Amino acid sequence: xxxxxxxxxxxxxxxxxxxxxxxxxxxxxxxxxxxxxxxxxxxxxxxxxxxxxxxxxxxxxxxxxxxxxxxxxxxxxxxxxxxxxxxxxxxxxxxxxxxxxxxxxxxxxxxxxxxxxxxxxxxxxxxxxxxxxxxxxxxxxxxxxxxxxxxxxxxxxxxxxxxxxxxxxxxxxxxxxxxxxxxxxxxxxxxxxxxxxxxxxxxxxxxxxxxxxxxxxxxxxxxxxxxxxxxxxxxxxxxxxxxxxxxxxxxxxxxxxxxxxxxxxxxxxxxxxxxxxxxxxxxxxxxxxxxxxxxxxxxxxxxxxxxxxxxxxxxxxxxxxxxxxxxxxxxxxxxxxxxxxxxxxxxxxxxxxxxxxxxxxxxxxxxxxxxxxxxxxxxxxxxxxxxxxxxxxxxxxxxxxxxxxxxxxxxxxxxxxxxxxxxxxxxxxxxxxxxxxxxxxxxxxxxxxxxxxxxxxxxxxxxxxxxxxxxxx
Numbered sequence: 001x002x003x004x005x006x007x008x009x010x011x012x013x014x015x016x017x018x019x020x021x022x023x024x025x026x027x028x029x030x031x032x033x034x035x036x037x038x039x040x041x042x043x044x045x046x047x048x049x050x051x052x053x054x055x056x057x058x059x060x061x062x063x064x065x066x067x068x069x070x071x072x073x074x075x076x077x078x079x080x081x082x083x084x085x086x087x088x089x090x091x092x093x094x095x096x097x098x099x100x101x102x103x104x105x106x107x108x109x110x111x112x113x114x115x116x117x118x119x120x121x122x123x124x125x126x127x128x129x130x131x132x133x134x135x136x137x138x139x140x141x142x143x144x145x146x147x148x149x150x151x152x153x154x155x156x157x158x159x160x161x162x163x164x165x166x167x168x169x170x171x172x173x174x175x176x177x178x179x180x181x182x183x184x185x186x187x188x189x190x191x192x193x194x195x196x197x198x199x200x201x202x203x204x205x206x207x208x209x210x211x212x213x214x215x216x217x218x219x220x221x222x223x224x225x226x227x228x229x230x231x232x233x234x235x236x237x238x239x240x241x242x243x244x245x246x247x248x249x250x251x252x253x254x255x256x257x258x259x260x261x262x263x264x265x266x267x268x269x270x271x272x273x274x275x276x277x278x279x280x281x282x283x284x285x286x287x288x289x290x291x292x293x294x295x296x297x298x299x300x301x302x303x304x305x306x307x308x309x310x311x312x313x314x315x316x317x318x319x320x321x322x323x324x325x326x327x328x329x330x331x332x333x334x335x336x337x338x339x340x341x342x343x344x345x346x347x348x349x350x351x352x353x354x355x356x357x358x359x360x361x362x363x364x365x366x367x368x369x370x371x372x373x374x375x376x377x378x379x380x381x382x383x384x385x386x387x388x389x390x391x392x393x394x395x396x397x398x399x400x401x402x403x404x405x406x407x408x409x410x411x412x413x414x415x416x417x418x419x420x421x422x423x424x425x426x427x428x429x430x431x432x433x434x435x436x437x438x439x440x441x442x443x444x445x446x447x448x449x450x451x452x453x454x455x456x457x458x459x460x461x462x463x464x465x466x467x468x469x470x471x472x473x
Contacts, residue, residue: 146259146262146263146266147453147455148453149255149258149259149262150259151455152255153252153255153256153259156248156251156252156255157252159248160245160248160249160252163242163244163245163248164197167193168242168244168245169197169241169242169245170193170196170197170239170240170241170242170245171239171240171241171242172189172192172193172237172238172239172240173189173237173238188237189237189239192234192237192239193239196230196231196234196239196241199230200226200227200230200241203226204223204226204249204253207219207222207223207226207253208252208253208256211253211256211257211260212260213257213261216253216257219253220250220253223246223249223250223253224246227241227246281376284376290340291341294337294338294340294341295341297337297340298334298337298338298341301330301333301334301337302334304330305327305330305331305334308323308326308327308330309327311323312324312327352405352406352407352408352409353376353403353404353405353406353407354374354375354376354380354403354404354407354408355374355375355376355380355401355402355403355404355407356372356373356374356400356402356404356407356410356411356414356444357371357372357373357374357375357380357383357384357398357400357401357402358370358371358372358398358399358400358402358437358440358454359371359373359384359387359396359397359398359399360396360397360399360437360458361388361392361394361395361396361397361460362394362397362458362460362463363393363394363460363462363463363466364392364393364394365423365432367458368434368435368436368437369423369432369433369434370399370432370433370435370437370440371387371396371431371432371433372411372414372415372418372431372433372440373411373431374407374408374410374411376407380401381398381401384396384398394460394462394463394466395462397455397458397459397460398455399437399440399454399455399456399458400440400441400444400452400453400454400455402444402448402450402452404448404450410444410447410448413447414440414443414444414447415428415431417443417447418433418435418439418440418443421433421434421435422434437454437456438456440454441454
């Protein structure tokens with residue numbers, strides 16, 4: 001190779017080397033620039049994240065601010081409503097103040113009436129202080145049973161109806177000066193009387209219906225004041241209540257008051273009686289069980305004794321002694337069983353409390369025919385209902401239900417008293433007697449020594465209603 005070629009080759013190599021260094025120097029610069037850009041990008045990302053976090057916080061603050069703004073607006077609306085309500089209440093208060101002033105003015109004009117009412121209120125309050133503790137004076141009862149009170153109340157009401165029907169409950173003039181037409185005047189007066197009676201009777205029924213130990217005296221006063229008030233309203237027509245009619249109302253009030261108390265007493269008495277009868281029924285069952293067991297035991301020993309005696313007749317001399325000892329023991333056991341049965345029967349016979357009833361059935365047996373029987377049922381009317389079942393056309397009427405310590409003895413004594421007046425003289429279980437009710441009542445008082453309550457009138461509703469329907473047909 002010549003020198004020129006070598007020089008060219010060396011020059012080429014040197015050129016390549018220079019180009020490499022130049023390219024390498026540029027690459028290093030680019031790399032440095034890239035690193036700078038990368039660092040700037042990292043810093044920018046951090047700033048972005050910080051800005052993003054700040055943006056989220058700002059958004060949350062803005063949302064809370066919106067909520068607070070809405071709440072503030074709601075409070076403002078509420079404040080406006082409250083102001084409106086306050087204005088309304090202020091107006092009402094002003095109106096109430098005016099009403100209070102009017103009331104005070106009216107009260108000041110009626111001081112005398114207020115004093116009178118306060119004195120009465122004080123009187124009633126003092127009485128009710130004791131009544132609230134159940135302390136009130138028990139009345140002296142006019143009758144012994146609530147049923148008698150109910151009958152008397154019914155009679156009082158009928159007397160009132162009679163006075164109204166006879167046009168004597170209210171006194172009024174023959175005519176008025178309202179019109180020259182007599183028929184018109186009579187119509188006005190009759191209308192006034194009818195109005196007065198309607199108002200008085202309705203109010204009295206309401207007052208009597210609310211009777212209690214705490215308001216009995218007050219009810220009587222209110223009935224009297226009611227009559228006076230109605231008379232004042234009708235004073236133009238010179239109409240007024242008859243004093244007998246007012247007294248009938250007072251008597252009805254008194255009877256209703258005593259009837260309520262008596263009814264309560266009877267309920268308590270019936271509870272005690274039922275409790276006693278339950279105990280007696282339990283005792284009777286125990287006695288009956290003891291009697292049955294004693295009878296069973298007695299029969300057992302009697303059979304064993306009979307068998308032993310039969311065996312004794314065929315026993316040898318050596319066996320007779322053993323058999324005789326056995327018979328002796330069996331006879332003792334039989335005697336004990338018989339004694340036990342006798343004691344049980346004696347104890348059972350001591351439980352003899354019950355009701356003796358007197359009932360009739362006019363539709364089935366005619367008048368003055370009464371059944372005299374007894375029952376130990378807890379509900380004695382259940383027995384009467386059983387007797388009035390499908391075997392007779394009409395139910396029985398109860399004239400007396402007498403509770404005594406020895407019911408069988410009273411029943412037997414009454415049967416003996418009227419034995420000659422039995423309807424059925426053959427079958428003594430048919431306890432019907434042809435006798436008047438007054439005689440039965442007198443016999444009960446003579447035998448039992450008590451004043452039994454009797455209903456002398458037979459209601460016989462089904463029988464009389466059947467007669468009415470038959471006559472109408």
